[in-house]
Amino acid sequence: MKFANGRLVALGGAVLLLASGCNALSGGDSSGDGTDGGTTDPLAEEMRSWPGGCDVLDNLQPIVDYMQIQEIDGGALNNNAWGEGMDGEALTCNGLVTVKSFELADGTISENDGELWGGIVPWENEDQAKASYTQRTVDDIEGLKEQDSTLQVIEEIPLGDEWDEGKLIVMDREFEWALTLIGRQGQWLFYAEVNYNHDTGEELYNENSDILPGSEEDYAYPFDDAALQQWLVEEYAPSVNQMINDRIGQE
Known part of the structure; x- marks a missing residue:
């Protein structure tokens, strides 16, 4: 397999450059994989021809709405067609966000920031997809842990039966959650x-409620961490699975 694309795995500003593994994802003989003059698989070709990831994934709006994101950097997420973004194997939708801002006692504004990513990764066959899944759920996570000694995997929650395999990896580092x-x-x-x-x-509010204006809801996130994780697994992942399957064959 002869993909020239690399991909960047980002975690809260820490970026790890990973090559698109020629051997790991080739599944053996590269004939017919669409990378050296062979015939591209029709489903892979269709999915790679879709518009940007934000177009397909509704701008990650369900996540934005659930978390009640206050602001998206630049006004919109970055919308990339297949092979155009930092993840060269995927159609992607990503950007920096302000999750919550609040006023301190001296009148200055403090912000709790975040980053959202969504991607669709089409492969020529199931063997390549299986290898990619292993790389992204095992190898990439190990690479991130090597890059950041504070990163810990807290829990892995399996996805529903609509997926052949899938999980939510819940990670914590010094100052942030990484899901x-x-x-x-x-x-x-x-x-x-x-x-x-x-x-x-x-x-901040719990420690300084006597001197801060407003109530706790003016400072705290409008969602619970565990509830967000449950929603991603039980509601968001199945809805995206259905959305992608509904689109297949429509263009």
Whole structure:
């Protein structure tokens, strides 16, 4: 397999450059994989021809709405067609966000920031998709842990039966939560990454409620960490699976 694309795995501003593994993802003989003059698989060709990841994934709006994101950097997420973004194997939708801002006692504004990613990764066959799933859920996570000694995997929550395999990897580092959801169906993958600061606003209010204006809801996140994780697994992942399957064959 002769993909020239590399991909960048980002975690809260820390970026790890990974090559698109020629041997790991080739599944053996490269004939017919569409990379050296062979015939491209029709499903892979269709999915790679889709518009940008934000177009397909509704701008990650369900996540934005659930978390009640206050602001998206630049006004919109970055919308990339297949092979155009930092993840050269995927159609992607990503950007930096302000999850919550609040006013301190001296009148200055403090922000709790985050980063959202969504991607669809079409492969030529199921073997390549399986290898990619393993790389992204095992090798990439190990690479991130080597890069950041504070990163810990807290829990891995399996996705529903609509996926051939899938999980939500819940990670914590010094100042933030890092959630990586990834599912495989046949020869394609979907992933979503939700990285956001620990809720310093709630902590601040609880420690200084006597001198801060407003109430706790003016400072704390409007969602619970565990509830967000449950929603991603039980509601968001199945809805995206259905959305992608509904689109297949429509263009």
